[in-house]
């Protein structure tokens with residue numbers, strides 16, 4: 414059937430579909446083919462943020478007053494609607510930001526699973542009874558929602574990230590203003606349609622589209638917003654955190670990664686190669702958990718590199734809607750330019766470019782924002798491509814004299830989100846788990862691909878040291894209240 418291209422979308426505020434108050438809108442183009450306008454999205458301003466926050470504040474008392482079970486029921490209903498509309502939502506995602514259709518479908522199914530997980534949270538315990546020193550008193554903890562939560566989401570997981578932030582916020586009794594990335598506004602507004610159809614009361618979830626620098630900043634600074642949860646770049650995350658901190662609001666930041674995979678001398682090289690390719694190049698490398706530094710112990714370096722290059726050469730770059738495409742375009746022209754500039758820096762700073770490094774040659778790919786899968790070797794630790802997040806299909810190979818040296822190199826980073834090791838040796842596994850400075854350490858598994866029921870977040874500059882997903886989410890979206898009662 415296919416989605417309606419070039420449709421005009423409106424913000425979702427107070428249960429109604431409204432154009433930006435200024436009347437402005439902006440086109441969103443398909444990164445696989447810049448000639449295709451996927452959607453026209455409202456170009457909202459500060460007055461739209463004010464309206465969305467006012468609606469969320471108005472809806473708060475009634476929503477907070479409902480039982481967790483009743484709030485959970487609405488999430489269950491939303492999950493069923495997301496599943497029913499899975500093909501359409503996934504196609505919108507692929508056309509808006511380029512990931513392949515199977516990946517987009519998998520992510521949409523994951524969105525429904527996250528909704529169900531948090532629906533169940535509505536029935537779980539929220540506190541403890543703690544013995545009081547006063548024998549006649551009852552002391553216990555309960556949890557209060559923060560109030561209005563602002564969600565600032567990126568474009569790389571247009572369904573999963575908005576849902577893993579909004580669903581726990583909602584089930585614990587908060588109301589939400591979601592600002593999706595400009596690139597993926599239509600996908601987010603389709604999610605809003607699912608919540609609306611499920612019967613979510615007006616104002617409980619509001620979705621507004623527009624420029625991050627205008628409405629993202631306005632949301633972070635808004636006195637009516639009690640908590641802000643953000644995923645995106647480090648530079649913006651820090652701004653958002655500082656704006657929230659300055660006015661005493663709670664904040665949570667998930668930012669970049671520079672995730673290593675370590676290949677020990679006893680690793681199964683075929684599995685390690687597959688994990689490097691899947692972790693580093695799926696979604697065109699645009700995951701904060703993407704493998705970007707490939708640190709291989711000397712003894713197996715040459716064999717690993719040759720196997721890797723042989724397989725990367727086979728990857729088919731193309732439009733994510735085509736069934737034989739393995740690797741889609743970068744999500745935007747700007748993102749493609751950033752990736753190409755990192756590749757140029759790699760060459761200038763003396764790394765050896767083994768594969769890729771350019772836009773694919775003309776033909777049907779000329780109208781999209783493509784970059785060939787790229788592999789560098791001889792990457793030194795002071796090079797930009799070793800240190801900075803690229804967020805593209807680029808792998809940096811590093812040779813390490815020993816396993817211990819590999820761990821040491823892996824830890825030489827400002828980031829600490831995810832890290833993986835391939836080894837069959839239990840001692841090396843345990844040393845890696847103990848010594849690796851990352852919020853997620855994975856043994857004989859790729860760096861990407863998180864599970865929704867487990868805590869997710871990084872060490873060092875990768876996050877604000879809080880965790881999302883699983884039951885960890887309750888820590889951000891609620892405050893503990895200690896209650897002392899004496900008759």
Ligand SMILES: NC(=O)C1=CN([C@@H]2O[C@H](COP(=O)(O)OP(=O)(O)OC[C@H]3O[C@@H](n4cnc5c(N)ncnc54)[C@H](O)[C@@H]3O)[C@@H](O)[C@H]2O)C=CC1
Pocket residue numbers: 565566567568569592593594595623624625626627628629630633644645646647649650652653667668669670700701748751802803804
């Ligand atoms: N950790 C992750 O999953 C992600 C990391 N990134 C990193 O960021 C780089 C740049 O990508 P961008 O899309 O430019 O990321 P970004 O950090 O600018 O965008 C993330 C979100 O923040 C919003 N935003 C932008 N400026 C803002 C501001 N001043 N105040 C409040 N909100 C604002 C955006 O509209 C979007 O919703 C990528 O190359 C990648 O390295 C980007 C997306 C996701």
Ligand SMILES: O=C(O)CCC(=O)C(=O)O
Pocket residue numbers: 569570644699700701702860861862863
């Ligand atoms: O690896 C994943 O599944 C999640 C990655 C992620 O959260 C991100 O890129 O922002």
